[in-house]
Amino acid sequence: MKKLWIWIALLLVLIITTIVIIVHQKQSTNHHVRQTNFVNGQTPTLFLHGYGGSANSETFMVKQAEDRSVTRNVITAFVSKEGNVTLKGHFNQDAVNPIVKLELEDNKQGNLEENAKWFKSVLVKLQGEYKIKQFNFVGHSMGNLTFAQYMRTYGEDASLPQLYKQVNIAGTFNGVLNMNETVNEISVDSNGKPSRMNPPYNQLRVLKDIYKGKDIAVLNIFGDLEDGTHSDGRVSNSSSQSLKYLLGNSPKHYKESKYQGKSAQHSQLHENKEVANELIDFLWKKN
The missing domain is CATH 1.20.5 (Single alpha-helices involved in coiled-coils or other helix-helix interfaces)
Incomplete structure (x- = not known):
């Protein structure tokens, strides 16, 4: 037995x-x-949070990319108040579609030139560590304005890694509600030109020339609560859509995508699965 x-x-x-x-x-x-279904490239994608945010603001979108088997290579770049960059994690030399989550210690810094310099420092660090030649960008809220300033200041510096694709979510390109714009105060025409230009919008109009001839693809995502404000509750649709006028016909590809309802609220956009899937397909799906 x-x-x-x-x-x-x-x-x-x-x-x-x-x-x-x-x-x-x-x-x-x-x-x-x-x-x-996805490209097997080595171009890193940098995610940047908005005002008061952190790397946690990027966690859901990055997790969706991992769940869809886009990548298994994710690190975090911490930028101190002094602008020093520390990388948490490490990429293998053959890392596929690597992702870098950025976190600014001073996450309420209003000086865009300083923010742009910090973003450049991250790129320089990655360039030194991994010899990267190009990168993708995903930004939320004020992170998009920081990146616009980066491109304005450093976008023509050929010694730096070059932008390949960018995704803007809830971009504050021409203002923030209840700060320098009231509800339904500013509109945009079919070209994205706003009826009033808030600082630093006029200074960013050089982006059209900086993007020209560089084969950069742009996806511009924004939210409408459908409550009559034509906004995501914090940023007007016109402010986000005004990116189109800044870039003109210079990008190789430009697409706007509007999300509607409660899940299109400003902070919910980076927690929205449909938004995550669209940006994943835009950045990595094979044509």
Whole structure:
């Protein structure tokens, strides 16, 4: 009887082992199938939060990219109040579609030139560590204005990594509600030209020339609560849509995408699965 139980136990172990192997192989196959839908590049994508935000603001979007098997390579770049950059994590030399989550210690810094310098410092750090030549950008809220200032100041510096694709979410390009704009005060025409230009919008109009001829693709995402404010509750649609006029016909590809309803609220946009999926497809899906 004892031998019989031993044989039964061995048989159960064999069955369980076989099931584990089959499940593992199936998961590996599914991962491979999903991965073939995306490019297998080494261009890093940098995510930048908005005013008062942190790397946590980027967590949902990055997690969606991981869940869709776009990448398994994610690190965080911390920028101190003094502008010093520390990388948490490490990319392998053959890292596929690596992602860098940025976190600014001084996350309420209103000096755009200082913010732009900090963003440049992250790129220089990545360039030194990984020899990167180009990058993608994803920004939320004021992070987009920081990046616009970066491109204005450093966008023509050929010694730096060059922008390939950018995704703007709830961009504050021409103001913020209840700060320098009231509800439904400013409109944009079909070209994205605003009826009034708030600082530093006029200074950013040089972006059209900086982007020209560089084959940069742009996805501009914004939210409308559908409550009559034509805004996401914090940023007007006109402020976000005014990016179109700043860039003109210079990008290789420019697309606007409006989300509607409660899930299109300003801070909910970076927690919105549809938004995450759209930016993932835009950045990495094969044509």
